Amino acid sequence: MKILVCISKAPDTTTKIAFTDGDTKFNEAGVQFIVNPYDEWYALVRGLELKESLGGSVTTVTVGGAENDPIIRKALAIGADDAVRIDTEANDAFLVAKEIANYASDKGYDLILCGKETINYNGGQVAGLIAEFLDYPFVSQATKIDIDGSNVTLECDVQGGSAALQCSLPMVLSAAKGMAEQRIPNMRGIMAARSKKLEVVSPSGEAATSEVIGYSLPDAKSECKYIDPENAGELIELLHNEAKVI
Amino acid sequence: MSVIVYTDINNGEVVKASLEAVYYASKIASEKGGECIAVVCGEIDNSKLEALGNYGANKVVHNANNTTDNGQKAKLVQSIANANGASLVIFSHDFAGKAIAPRVAARMNAGIVSGAVELPQFNNGLVVKKSVFSGKAFASYKVNSEVAVISLLPNSIDIETSGASASVESDSTDLGDSRITVSELKTKGNGDKIDLTEAELVVSAGRGLKGPENWGMIEELAELLGAATACSRPVADIGWRPHHEHVGQTGIAIRPNLYIAAGISGAIQHLAGVNGSKVIVVINTDPEAPFFKAADYGIVGDAFEVVPKLVEAAKNFKA
Numbered sequence: 001m002k003i004l005v006c007i008s009k010a011p012d013t014t015t016k017i018a019f020t021d022g023d024t025k026f027n028e029a030g031v032q033f034i035v036n037p038y039d040e041w042y043a044l045v046r047g048l049e050l051k052e053s054l055g056g057s058v059t060t061v062t063v064g065g066a067e068n069d070p071i072i073r074k075a076l077a078i079g080a081d082d083a084v085r086i087d088t089e090a091n092d093a094f095l096v097a098k099e100i101a102n103y104a105s106d107k108g109y110d111l112i113l114c115g116k117e118t119i120n121y122n123g124g125q126v127a128g129l130i131a132e133f134l135d136y137p138f139v140s141q142a143t144k145i146d147i148d149g150s151n152v153t154l155e156c157d158v159q160g161g162s163a164a165l166q167c168s169l170p171m172v173l174s175a176a177k178g179m180a181e182q183r184i185p186n187m188r189g190i191m192a193a194r195s196k197k198l199e200v201v202s203p204s205g206e207a208a209t210s211e212v213i214g215y216s217l218p219d220a221k222s223e224c225k226y227i228d229p230e231n232a233g234e235l236i237e238l239l240h241n242e243a244k245v246i
Numbered sequence: 247m248s249v250i251v252y253t254d255i256n257n258g259e260v261v262k263a264s265l266e267a268v269y270y271a272s273k274i275a276s277e278k279g280g281e282c283i284a285v286v287c288g289e290i291d292n293s294k295l296e297a298l299g300n301y302g303a304n305k306v307v308h309n310a311n312n313t314t315d316n317g318q319k320a321k322l323v324q325s326i327a328n329a330n331g332a333s334l335v336i337f338s339h340d341f342a343g344k345a346i347a348p349r350v351a352a353r354m355n356a357g358i359v360s361g362a363v364e365l366p367q368f369n370n371g372l373v374v375k376k377s378v379f380s381g382k383a384f385a386s387y388k389v390n391s392e393v394a395v396i397s398l399l400p401n402s403i404d405i406e407t408s409g410a411s412a413s414v415e416s417d418s419t420d421l422g423d424s425r426i427t428v429s430e431l432k433t434k435g436n437g438d439k440i441d442l443t444e445a446e447l448v449v450s451a452g453r454g455l456k457g458p459e460n461w462g463m464i465e466e467l468a469e470l471l472g473a474a475t476a477c478s479r480p481v482a483d484i485g486w487r488p489h490h491e492h493v494g495q496t497g498i499a500i501r502p503n504l505y506i507a508a509g510i511s512g513a514i515q516h517l518a519g520v521n522g523s524k525v526i527v528v529i530n531t532d533p534e535a536p537f538f539k540a541a542d543y544g545i546v547g548d549a550f551e552v553v554p555k556l557v558e559a560a561k562n563f564k565a
């Protein structure tokens with residue numbers, strides 16, 4: 001089983017979001033970057049579990065500059081065998097997916113796993129784009145995958161519930177909660193990660209199709225209106241007459 | 247310029263998020279002086295397709311293939327977009343949109359913006375605002391490709407209905423073979439309860455409720471208000487509540503009109519998934535709980551005393 005897991009960096013979940021350069025750039029000053037949680041907790045860990053039970057290898061791939069190397073080492077410490085970094089700026093999902101698809105096209109991966117979205121751009125596009133570029137079947141928001149020979153069974157979240165599916169390899173999926181449990185790297189993993197191969201490859205030169213031209217923050221909330229807990233029932237009146245939501 | 251909108255159906259009904267997408271697409275089409283064309287895949291009554299006119303669709307192109315393969319659906323959407331010379335394709339950013347929209351973008355070499363919260367602007371190319379950083383900020387994206395794909399964040403726009411009817415055209419594009427088969431569809435086992443992702447009102451609770459046996463009052467309040475129930479992450483992780491109720495940065499993101507949070511501290515990761523809610527009510531014993539900073543209405547008090555009072559008031563309100 002040859003498995004490719006797409007890994008992206010994301011600001012730590014406690015990051016205070018601020019912008020610079022006239023609100024055109026995310027302010028990275030002092031920001032701690034982590035492996036995007038959906039990539040790490042679900043896609044990577046399920047990839048490792050499949051490899052452990054079926055044999056094979058888990059490679060991670062990241063599009064971006066050397067500033068991604070620390071999070072790539074973290075993925076290696078958790079247990080990936082090796083890593084690839086496609087050395088170009090990850091300007092949009094289209095470019096990222098096309099670069100990954102171009103790289104993967106002649107490598108014979110059986111399974112390509114992505115997280116369902118990044119917690120910074122919340123696009124959720126990369127997995128589906130890769131699937132179409134490679135003309136592979138795609139399961140979006142998968143919560144379960146089991147492989148038995150050529151028989152692949154999955155579960156995914158759908159409108160109003162979940163679906164049990166059958167698919168064949170090679171395929172692409174985006175992983176959601178339920179897929180696996182987070183793994184904390186141990187000392188041995190961290191030591192081993194230092195000598196694992198992180199190959200830097202040149203991009204195929206794809207262009208982005210979109211760009212961010214500005215950021216903004218939500219309007220500040222108006223003051224919180226406090227209600228006496230003794231007369232909590234008043235809230236229902238306020239929600240009806242003042243807020244007009246019920 | 248025609249605007250294409252993929253319109254998802256579930257159990258023979260158009261899903262609510264898709265009605266919003268149809269309305270959104272029709273607004274763009276009328277600004278551009280073009281037609282709004284809804285694409286529907288799967289079996290559904292013709293009357294329900296005509297009724298899409300009510301939400302702004304001029305024409306509905308219907309392919310009765312019941313496929314569940316997003317690759318086949320993407321092929322259908324592209325073929326209809328091409329046949330109509332459309333350069334803009336709209337989806338809802340819901341389960342179906344997340345599966346199909348990126349495939350359509352790849353097929354059409356299109357820039358894709360997912361999670362749009364407003365109508366696009368056209369005075370400097372196509373620019374559209376979307377939610378980023380899990381609801382903590384917005385970004386304006388400019389699409390530089392000839393074709394653009396936009397998916398609309400559910401519950402971001404208000405829709406108006408017109409009473410119009412759409413013309414329905416049946417389509418028989420050959421979608422090739424399906425590579426995905428569904429062996430079983432499971433509903434969440436919550437009977438007629440409102441689905442959290444579609445809910446306009448949500449009642450949520452956290453670790454402050456002390457144990458799963460105390461959720462009765464939360465469910466009762468939700469039922470009285472016609473609301474869905476949700477919870478914080480630790481509550482789902484320790485198994486007090488099902489995982490599909492977990493909202494926040496690593497659960498699901500919701501944007502209801504009303505979010506009532508009892509016994510939830512308001513950690514930044516929780517807020518990320520709910521701060522798009524129009525009105526937030528926080529019930530917490532701790533006046534310093536961070537959630538109050540994001541609240542419209544706050545009650546500093548014990549959920550075990552406050553929630554039953556709300557249940558009473560909701561009963562009176564309904565009566």
Ligand SMILES: Cc1cc2nc3c(=O)[nH]c(=O)nc-3n(C[C@H](O)[C@H](O)[C@H](O)COP(=O)(O)OP(=O)(O)OC[C@H]3O[C@@H](n4cnc5c(N)ncnc54)[C@H](O)[C@@H]3O)c2cc1C
Nearest residue numbers: 452453454478479494495496497509510511515516531549
């Ligand atoms: C990477 C990462 C991702 C995360 N993602 C999410 C996420 O998606 N969603 C999420 O929810 N969390 C998430 N978390 C966890 C988050 O940081 C908080 O730990 C969590 O939200 C706290 O849940 P809580 O408010 O239910 O519990 P607590 O923080 O324990 O708060 C309980 C609250 O209840 C109040 N309380 C106690 N008794 C009562 C009473 N009788 N009546 C009224 N109030 C009472 C307390 O004052 C307190 O404010 C994430 C954390 C990390 C590190």
